[in-house]
Amino acid sequence: MASRTCRRDADSFCYICGEFIKVREKKYDLSTNLKICEAYQAYFHLPVKNQDKKWAPHVSCNSCRYILDGWYRGEKRAMKFAVPRIWREPRDHHTDCYFCIVNPLKGKNSRKTSYPNLPSSSAPIPHTENNPVPAPPVLENQLLSQGSHQSQSSCVSVHSEFVLESEPKIPHLINSEDFNDLIRDLNLPKSKAELLASRLKQRNLLTPDVRISHQRKRHEEFSCFFSKEDGLCFCHDVKGLFEEIGIPCHTTEWRLFIDSSTKSLKAVLLHNGNKFPSIPLAHSVHLKENYDSIKMLLTAIKYMEYKWEVIGDFKMVCFLTGMQGGYTKFSCYLCLWDSRNDAAHYRQKHWPARAEYEVGKSNIKWEAIVDPKSILMPPLHIKLGLIKQFVKALNHESEAFKYLNSFFPKLSEAKIKAGIFIGPQIKKIMDCDIFPELLNNEEKKAWNSFKAVVRGFLGNHRAENYEELITDMITNFSIIGCRMSLKMHMLHSHLDKFKSNMGAFSEEQGERFHQDIMEFERRYQGQYTESMMGDYIWGLIRETSFEHARKSKSVHF
Numbered sequence: 001m002a003s004r005t006c007r008r009d010a011d012s013f014c015y016i017c018g019e020f021i022k023v024r025e026k027k028y029d030l031s032t033n034l035k036i037c038e039a040y041q042a043y044f045h046l047p048v049k050n051q052d053k054k055w056a057p058h059v060s061c062n063s064c065r066y067i068l069d070g071w072y073r074g075e076k077r078a079m080k081f082a083v084p085r086i087w088r089e090p091r092d093h094h095t096d097c098y099f100c101i102v103n104p105l106k107g108k109n110s111r112k113t114s115y116p117n118l119p120s121s122s123a124p125i126p127h128t129e130n131n132p133v134p135a136p137p138v139l140e141n142q143l144l145s146q147g148s149h150q151s152q153s154s155c156v157s158v159h160s161e162f163v164l165e166s167e168p169k170i171p172h173l174i175n176s177e178d179f180n181d182l183i184r185d186l187n188l189p190k191s192k193a194e195l196l197a198s199r200l201k202q203r204n205l206l207t208p209d210v211r212i213s214h215q216r217k218r219h220e221e222f223s224c225f226f227s228k229e230d231g232l233c234f235c236h237d238v239k240g241l242f243e244e245i246g247i248p249c250h251t252t253e254w255r256l257f258i259d260s261s262t263k264s265l266k267a268v269l270l271h272n273g274n275k276f277p278s279i280p281l282a283h284s285v286h287l288k289e290n291y292d293s294i295k296m297l298l299t300a301i302k303y304m305e306y307k308w309e310v311i312g313d314f315k316m317v318c319f320l321t322g323m324q325g326g327y328t329k330f331s332c333y334l335c336l337w338d339s340r341n342d343a344a345h346y347r348q349k350h351w352p353a354r355a356e357y358e359v360g361k362s363n364i365k366w367e368a369i370v371d372p373k374s375i376l377m378p379p380l381h382i383k384l385g386l387i388k389q390f391v392k393a394l395n396h397e398s399e400a401f402k403y404l405n406s407f408f409p410k411l412s413e414a415k416i417k418a419g420i421f422i423g424p425q426i427k428k429i430m431d432c433d434i435f436p437e438l439l440n441n442e443e444k445k446a447w448n449s450f451k452a453v454v455r456g457f458l459g460n461h462r463a464e465n466y467e468e469l470i471t472d473m474i475t476n477f478s479i480i481g482c483r484m485s486l487k488m489h490m491l492h493s494h495l496d497k498f499k500s501n502m503g504a505f506s507e508e509q510g511e512r513f514h515q516d517i518m519e520f521e522r523r524y525q526g527q528y529t530e531s532m533m534g535d536y537i538w539g540l541i542r543e544t545s546f547e548h549a550r551k552s553k554s555v556h557f
Contacts, residue, residue, distance in 0.1 A: 006097055006099040007093075010055065010057045010099055012099070014060055014061035015057040015060055015085075015087070016068075016084050016085065017061065018098070018123070019113075019115060021059070027059040028065045030059060035069070036060055036069070039069060039072035042134075043072075043079065043134060044082075044084055046084070049087075055089050055090060073136070078133040079127075079133075081125055082125055082128070082133075083124060083125035086121070088120045088121070090118070090119075098116070102115060171205065173204075173207045174205055174207065175210065178546070179197065179206065180543055184538075184541070184552075185554065187539065187554075190216055190535075194216070220534065221538060223535075224534075225241040225534075226533045226534065228530060229300070231286030232296065232297060233283050233284065233528060233529060233533055234282040234297065234300040235281045235282065235301055235533075236300070238302070238306065245279075245540075245557055246557065253272050254270065254271055254308055255269070255270050255308055255311050255376060256268075256269060256281075257269075257311050257507055259312050260289040264283060264284060265282075265285075265287050265288070266282065266514070267281045267282035267297055268280050270510055272504055272505060273504045274506075277556065277557065278512075280536060283517070285521075289319075291322070291366050291369075294316070294320065303370070307374065310374055310375050311376040311505065313381045314331075314378070314487070317375055318333070321364075321368045321370070322357060322364055324365040329363060333354070333372055333375070334354060335352060335354060336354060337486075337493065338351075342483070342484070345489070346474070346478045377494075377498050377499070379459075379502040379506045380507050383426060384422075386450055386473075387419060387421055388419030388421075389485055389488065390446060390482060391404070391417075391418075391421075392417070392418065393443075393477075399438045403434065403435055407432065408421075408425060430454070442479050443480055445479075450473055450477075452469045453469050453470055456469050460504065461503075462500055462502075467495065470491050470492075474491065474492055540557055
């Protein structure tokens with residue numbers, strides 16, 4: 001076979017069934033997972049071969065692993081086929097290479113993917129009367145030992161991990177630490193946590209140290225670090241809160257995110273690298289998003305004592321640097337970029353830097369609250385601004401724009417015309433293969449360059465040619481008639497102000513916090529006090545290190 005590589009990696013397919021394994025699905029390495037190999041040999045009477053070859057897969061999908069595991073342990077499970085997919089070395093990449101010919105479909109059509117029968121890869125053969133489902137070794141051992149040990153029998157498989165005991169297992173009583181972690185994983189409010197505890201207590205499934213009434217006061221452990229004044233609930237002792245949680249208070253490892261939703265104004269600490277959950281520092285439903293409120297918030301949490309790096313949208317940046325909001329002439333907080341000089345936007349890259357922030361000059365309205373050098377670039381906010389300019393530049397009568405209306409049926413036409421999307425919607429349209437085909441050549445180049453910048457610069461991975469990607473995107477955007485916005489200007493003129501790993505310093509974690517705290521706002525129904533903040537932080541703790549088979553998606557300390 002030719003030396004060129006295949007279109008897809010061999011380990012993207014299952015060795016047993018040959019089906020494509022999606023990126024987010026779990027794979028099982030056959031070289032390290034011996035129990036799958038033993039179950040494979042017992043079921044098909046074939047050994048696992050060619051694991052030292054590049055033209056054969058070395059992994060198993062979760063479905064085959066689950067069925068073989070259950071069958072090997074004696075459960076009523078069976079594979080759909082009596083003979084698995086057989087792998088041989090292909091002759092060429094065009095007619096006999098399984099990994100080049102198979103084209104996995106995405107989304108709902110993934111199950112319709114065609115898996116051919118080739119000389120290099122024989123398709124599985126289903127069960128028939130001549131090829132019935134074999135009996136597992138565990139059941140065979142049980143039948144042999146049933147006559148002599150009918151009352152007490154135990155069956156041991158070939159591998160030591162497959163052990164079945166007929167003796168009843170003693171139930172494990174749940175102690176207070178395990179019960180608290182269960183409540184956190186289920187995200188239960190206090191009333192439902194007490195109800196669950198009472199039900200388990202009636203069935204003698206809890207240890208004596210579990211107190212049902214403890215759930216009523218679970219917030220007190222952390223609510224003592226918060227105070228409420230002038231409609232603002234804030235943390236007055238950040239160091240003490242970190243010590244109570246059990247983590248060191250290193251200001252360089254955290255960034256401060258300030259933003260407001262339709263209901264409340266919030267200040268949250270986000271971990272650089274996003275390994276720890278978000279820690280709320282301030283919350284208010286009475287304060288509006290303006291300069292005076294932000295200044296009072298930063299004073300309450302003693303920002304000048306810690307001096308975290310701050311991240312937020314550019315509207316928040318205006319308040320932090322004392323700039324006038326709205327469509328102003330000098331809207332950039334780093335230079336004197338003229339936002340109204342459209343003729344010079346794409347031609348002029350370097351603009352005079354802001355030497356001073358003097359009130360009354362260059363759209364400076366108040367004194368700066370935060371040092372401009374401590375403000376981080378918001379990659380999510382910039383991404384939303386880029387796609388907004390791209391969609392606004394599309395012809396509203398084109399097939400591509402009409403496809404956006406059908407692709408997002410729940411979005412109003414006004415929002416689509418304005419290019420207002422959120423992060424998950426951008427990811428969804430970027431994975432779509434139909435939308436780029438409806439664009440003309442110039443629009444398609446701009447769309448591809450936008451995706452290249454998002455994946456090669458604004459995420460966790462920075463491409464080596466990121467400067468070239470950004471230059472191509474700005475050039476393509478200018479060709480289709482996109483107006484230079486403040487977000488695009490940041491990429492055009494202030495590329496040195498961006499972090500090397502934008503995913504680790506993104507404000508996306510703060511946007512997710514809006515969704516998390518919304519559930520607590522619904523629970524407390526207007527009583528947004530220290531109790532709500534303490535209850536939220538209580539849910540971030542993990543008291544035990546025991547790992548369960550099904551893990552929680554929440555991040556804990």
